[in-house]
Amino acid sequence: MTDVLALADDALVAAQRLAWWCSRAHDLEEDIALANIALDQLGAARLLLTYAGELEGAGRDEDALAYLRGPDEFRNCLLVELPDEDFAWAITRLLFLSAHQWLRYGELAAGPDPRLAEIAARAVKESAYHLDHARLWTKRLGDGTPESRRRMTAAVAGLWPFTLELVENRAAWLEIVDGALADATLERPADPADPPTGGRAGRHTPHLAALLEEMQSLHRAHPGVTW
Amino acid sequence: MAQKEPLLHLIAGSAECCNTFGVTGITATRSFDALIAADQRIEPRDEMPDAYRAGLVRQIAQHAHSEIIGMQPEGAWISRAPSLRRKAILLAKVQDEAGHGLYLYAAAETLGVSRDELEGLLLTGRQKYSSIFNYPTLTWADIGVIGWLVDGAAIVNQVPLCRCSYGPYARAMIRICKEESFHQRQGYELLHTLAHGSPAQREMAQDAVDRWWYPSLAMFGPPDGESTHSAQSMKWGVKRFSNDELRQRFVDMCVPQAEVLGLTLPDPDLRWSEERGHHDFTPPDFDELMRVVKGDGPCNAQRMAHRRAAHDNGSWVREAAAAHAAK
Numbered sequence: 001m002t003d004v005l006a007l008a009d010d011a012l013v014a015a016q017r018l019a020w021w022c023s024r025a026h027d028l029e030e031d032i033a034l035a036n037i038a039l040d041q042l043g044a045a046r047l048l049l050t051y052a053g054e055l056e057g058a059g060r061d062e063d064a065l066a067y068l069r070g071p072d073e074f075r076n077c078l079l080v081e082l083p084d085e086d087f088a089w090a091i092t093r094l095l096f097l098s099a100h101q102w103l104r105y106g107e108l109a110a111g112p113d114p115r116l117a118e119i120a121a122r123a124v125k126e127s128a129y130h131l132d133h134a135r136l137w138t139k140r141l142g143d144g145t146p147e148s149r150r151r152m153t154a155a156v157a158g159l160w161p162f163t164l165e166l167v168e169n170r171a172a173w174l175e176i177v178d179g180a181l182a183d184a185t186l187e188r189p190a191d192p193a194d195p196p197t198g199g200r201a202g203r204h205t206p207h208l209a210a211l212l213e214e215m216q217s218l219h220r221a222h223p224g225v226t227w
Numbered sequence: 228m229a230q231k232e233p234l235l236h237l238i239a240g241s242a243e244c245c246n247t248f249g250v251t252g253i254t255a256t257r258s259f260d261a262l263i264a265a266d267q268r269i270e271p272r273d274e275m276p277d278a279y280r281a282g283l284v285r286q287i288a289q290h291a292h293s294e295i296i297g298m299q300p301e302g303a304w305i306s307r308a309p310s311l312r313r314k315a316i317l318l319a320k321v322q323d324e325a326g327h328g329l330y331l332y333a334a335a336e337t338l339g340v341s342r343d344e345l346e347g348l349l350l351t352g353r354q355k356y357s358s359i360f361n362y363p364t365l366t367w368a369d370i371g372v373i374g375w376l377v378d379g380a381a382i383v384n385q386v387p388l389c390r391c392s393y394g395p396y397a398r399a400m401i402r403i404c405k406e407e408s409f410h411q412r413q414g415y416e417l418l419h420t421l422a423h424g425s426p427a428q429r430e431m432a433q434d435a436v437d438r439w440w441y442p443s444l445a446m447f448g449p450p451d452g453e454s455t456h457s458a459q460s461m462k463w464g465v466k467r468f469s470n471d472e473l474r475q476r477f478v479d480m481c482v483p484q485a486e487v488l489g490l491t492l493p494d495p496d497l498r499w500s501e502e503r504g505h506h507d508f509t510p511p512d513f514d515e516l517m518r519v520v521k522g523d524g525p526c527n528a529q530r531m532a533h534r535r536a537a538h539d540n541g542s543w544v545r546e547a548a549a550a551h552a553a554k
């Protein structure tokens with residue numbers, strides 16, 4: 001269940017961050033694209049949360065898991081909970097996350113758990129599109145204007161330490177990300193000696209508590225009702 | 228087509244704007260009057276009077292701007308939607324609104340004006356958007372009421388536009404109306420759930436209906452006698468029914484729907500008239516409508532500030548995309 005929750009919470013928190021961009025992107029096409037990616041993440045999160053609830057066997061459904069857990073019960077990586085400083089952060093985070101999700105879902109789609117394989121088989125196709133979208137923008141921004149390059153460099157440097165928490169498939173992940181950065185004429189930052197971790201164990205930054213407080217406020221204000 | 232400047236003057240309501248339209252080289256192929264008389268569609272390459280072109284650009288652009296600004300009041304609740312299913316529905320709906328904005332800007336572009344120019348007219352306040360979006364969404368029930376009443380009023384207004392005389396606009400409206408109708412059913416279902424839920428949910432639903440009823444009635448515009456563009460628009464087959472006819476149709480449609488919801492429309496004088504075969508009702512406060520149109524609504528400043536911030540914060544991204552494309 002822990003593994004399923006980690007995937008579910010990554011997707012749910014990412015959806016919450018991505019959805020913020022709807023009406024705030026630099027053009028209508030990007031409003032639509034980021035909303036689309038947020039909807040994919042939310043869709044995967046719902047299937048995974050439902051499955052996690054079934055595995056747990058305590059009668060918790062997707063909403064009980066999404067709305068009635070505190071931050072210390074969330075298993076998402078720290079990368080997804082950080083706020084976006086600007087569009088460069090949103091794209092860099094999407095690049096790092098979707099490369100990770102694409103690899104993980106790809107493995108699980110061929111894995112021994114048929115239920116998880118079914119969910120992953122659908123999600124891996126969506127991740128491939130998210131990764132393409134992120135790669136294209138990484139290239140445009142990295143190799144665009146001096147300002148866009150400066151912002152991308154800052155975003156890559158700012159988010160890089162948080163990628164050390166994505167331990168599965170690190171070598172394959174680096175290959176994808178190195179390719180995208182090189183294509184954008186950006187450099188891979190050095191790994192920090194003591195990277196921030198703890199998300200998978202429920203130790204989060206204060207940003208997650210703030211995100212959940214907003215997300216859960218209405219649901220929690222009316223316990224037990226139907227929406 | 229030598230009449231570029233008057234067209235821009237007309238659509239912007241200002242003589243300051245000086246960009247050009249890319250409409251040169253268009254050859255007139257069919258007679259405008261004959262097509263209108265035969266109730267056929269005018270297409271982009273057909274000849275058309277300047278005022279017809281300008282009026283359409285103004286109307287389509289205002290409609291597109293309304294979709295874009297309309298993303299905000301509902302978008303404000305995506306992060307707080309009380310179930311994951313409702314969150315997905317709402318996000319998809321707001322995304323649809325961006326899509327509607329895109330189709331409509333594309334329809335306007337067939338008249339020889341660019342999306343950048345139209346967005347510029349919105350950002351500088353020279354073109355308007357629907358005043359309904361200058362009201363705040365105070366509770367989750369507002370999301371349901373916007374679907375039921377605001378999208379419902381939009382549908383009543385827009386279904387006749389599927390037959391409007393300008394082909395690209397009529398075709399865009401067919402697609403938009405299908406999606407709007409879906410949104411309306413989703414809003415109604417949301418509200419029905421609240422109205423049959425806990426006492427607090429029910430109270431939230433009634434309060435939202437109380438606040439949105441009259442602004443929704445005002446969406447049909449001023450009374451027929453005071454409507455500035457209506458007569459010419461009817462003659463040219465853009466508008467098919469008068470403001471008051473559509474408002475009446477909307478009220479007649481809402482009354483039985485409110486009964487099913489078990490909610491009360493906030494009008495003590497609302498009653499069926501055997502004589503007229505319609506409901507009598509209290510008209511909205513048109514002075515308030517005019518104040519909100521002129522910029523003095525509860526959220527005008529906030530909506531425009533949000534739009535300008537998105538545009539300004541995105542300028543480095545647009546510049547980077549252009550610079551990269553040029554490499």
